[in-house]
Amino acid sequence: MTKLEVVYLSQIGHTKEMADAIGAGAREKGVDVVIKPVHMVLSLKEIDNADGIAIGAPTHNKGLPGRVLTLLNNMKTLNLSRRPAAAFGSYGFSGEAADMIADELRSEGMDVVGVVSTLKKPDEASLGECRKIGEKMALKIIS
Secondary structure (H helix, E strand, O other): OOEEEEEEOOOOOHHHHHHHHHHHHHHHOOOEEEEEEHHHOOOHHHHHOOOEEEEEOOOEOOEOOHHHHHHHHHHOOOOOOOOEEEEEEEEOOOOOHHHHHHHHHHHOOOEEEEEEEEEOOOOHHHHHHHHHHHHHHHHHHHO
16 A cells, blocks of 8 residues: 655644645555654664655754654764655744755655645645645555
8 A cells, every 4th residue: 555654743732733734645546554752762773664755844943853854863874865745834033944855855865746835824824734734645656
C-alpha cells in the first residue's frame, strides 16, 4: 500500500491541525497516512519507507526548532529524490520555518508540491490549502 508520512512539531496544536488536514486530503484519495510528532520518529527507516513526506514546524526565533532540523539533517543520508514532499507550519511573529523546510527537502531532490505557512491558528482557508496539498501528494504517490 502507498504511504504518506506526515511529521510535525507543534507546541500548542496549530501545526498539528495542519498535519491532520494534509492527512485528510491524502486519505480522500486512498493513500495510507501516518501522522506523528517528530519525537515519535524512532528510525529513519520510517521516512525511507514512505512514498511521500510532509514535514511541519512552527517558526522559532526566525528558524527551525532543533528536533526538526536534526531530522532534516539525518534525512540527508537517505535517497529520497523525486518523492513528493510538502512543508507547512504556523508562526507568531515571522514565518520562515515552512520555507526553510521546503528548501531542505528540495536540496534532497524531493518534489515539493506545496508549502503552507499560517499566522497562529490556521483558518479554514489555510486548512483547505493543506487538504489540497495532501490530495496533490496522494495523486503523485498513486500515479
